[in-house]
Amino acid sequence: MPDEISRIDYYYLTVPDKPGEAARILSALHQAGINLRGVSAFPHGARRSQLDCITEDSAAFAKAAKTAGLKLSKKKSGFLIQGEERPGAVAEIAGKLAQANINITSLQAFCAGAGRYGGMLWVKQPDLRKAARALGVG
Secondary structure: OOOOEEEEEEEEEEEOOOOOOHHHHHHHHOOOOOEEEEEEEEEEEEEEEEEEEEEEHHHHHHHHHOOOOOOOOOOOOEEEEEOOOOOOOOHHHHHHHHHHOOOOEEEEEEEOOOOEEEEEEEEEEHHHHHHHHOOOOO
16 A cells, blocks of 8 residues: 655644643643644743644634634644555655655654554645655645
8 A cells, every 4th residue: 555645734832841731732722622633842942842733624723722822833734644664664755855856844753553654744835846746745
């Protein structure tokens, strides 16, 4: 079975780097009925963290975040990757982008169990269309 690659929308929030902050935000989104396809968090400056939220429904997410008093970035886009786990799966995808002279800004990939893997990758916004073509995303 070939890899499935699709465009995704995401927003990020810059939040205090302290215990419970992610739980507070994720709980508020859950209570609003938001289903996230992915979350990535990492340090972002002194005592701050960046929380990337990959959404199923951008409009509903933005509305729920506003209701919860969360300040979002502008909507951004990237790629969701899913496929059968195998050696070199992510290397193949990275190779397609390298051949198209596209730099990967960020990449996370994990085994998902049952012989599957999943990941998310971002390129610079001006490279999105070219990356989609290189990856065979319609």
